[in-house]
Amino acid sequence: MADTPPSPGPQRSLRQEDKRGFLQKLAEFIHPGPDSIDELIGILAEAEDNDIINAESRIMLEGVMRIADMSAGDVMVAAPRMDLLDIDSPYDELLHIVIDTAHSRFPVYEGERENILGILLAKDLLKLQRAPELNIRALLRPATFVPESKGLNDLLREFRGNRNHLAIVIDEFGRVAGLITIEDVLEEIVGEIEDEFDEVEDEGDIYSLADSTWRVSGDTPIERINESFGAKLAMEEFETIGGLIAHDMGHVPKRGETHESGGLHFVVLHTKGGAVKWFKVTPAEAASGD
Known part of the structure; x- marks a missing residue:
């Protein structure tokens, strides 16, 4: 019986892999990739100059890269500037604050501003208007607390994974340092970065x-x-x-x-x-x- 010739499959596959590896190495040698975020940002600037991307796209891409090194403490609204609701305030006063500030979520405190009881959604005030006998405590959502060192990438992932789009930021001593929302994080992506020019x-x-x-x-x-x-x-x-x-x-x-x-x-x-x-x-x- 005649000898069966060796199958060319593995050898051809090996040659193809070698060929792909060689071409890849050649491309990397001719056009080496960026070694740092700053170099990558420079490449994005060149892409904008060549009309490959527009200015808004460049700003967003830079923002995505920069938030990797940012924390909640870098973006939060500091505690003295937080808009809070006092649980003991009358309904008309609460409604006035909600209308003036135009926020959708508010931390609610009792006694001292540091004593955060929970989060009130502005739309839930309508329930109090229709049923004044309701206790505002029953309308509060649980508050989410995060440390100042919380990375924005991780925080954005958590915001996307749950319906709590506001978090109270705590400093290293356990005190309220500020608050941060999903909108604050997204702002960093759509433009709040330093322009390289x-x-x-x-x-x-x-x-x-x-x-x-x-x-x-x-x-x-x-x-x-x-x-x-x-x-x-x-x-x-x-x-x-x-x-x-x-x-x-x-x-x-x-x-x-x-x-x-x-x-x-x-x-x-x-x-x-x-x-x-x-x-x-x-x-x-x-x-x-x-």
């Missing part, structure tokens, strides 16, 4: 968006706004654009409110802790034309 000594953030507008943080110095946009905003009384706009409007701006000053049109995108976090800025003439 900004000077290190600059404060605040100004991002050029794809629709020819700008995303400007509320803590940006007025001087920088004037330099960046060629505006002539007054700098005598206030240092930041958020402080100036709030003064001009006569109240703490709310999301969606607009204001014009110094030839610029401002739209409030987000507020946190009683201050404007982000504006959308357009030259006033362009805004009126739209």
Whole structure:
């Protein structure tokens, strides 16, 4: 009986694996991958310059990478700026706070602000209106407590896995340090990062968006706004654009409110802790034309 020739399958497979390995090594030699997050961010900047991605996409991708090194303590609303509800307050007072702050969830305390009993959903106040005999304690949801050192990646995963989108942040001594919401974490992904083209000594953030507008943080110095946009905003009384706009409007701006000053049109995108976090800025003439 004739000898059966050896099967070419394993040898061909081995040659293919060697070939793939060689091509991969050659590609890595010609185009070595980034060795650090900063190098990867530089590659994203080049991709934006080459119109492969837009500015908003770059900001989001950078945010995803940077939150890996951030903790709850970096993003939280500090305890003195937390909007809390006193469980012993009358219904009308509670409703007034809810309407003014426009939050969907509130920590509820009894006696001292550190004594957090639970979380009240704003929509649950409607139950008290329809049935005043209800005890507000029965409407409270359990409060989630996290340490300041809690990583944002882990926190975002927990927020996504349950329906508690607000957590009380505790310091190393067990005291209330602040609070953080899922919206605070997502903000870090959609733009609250340092632009690689900004000077290190600059404060605040100004991002050029794809629709020819700008995303400007509320803590940006007025001087920088004037330099960046060629505006002539007054700098005598206030240092930041958020402080100036709030003064001009006569109240703490709310999301969606607009204001014009110094030839610029401002739209409030987000507020946190009683201050404007982000504006959308357009030259006033362009805004009126739209």
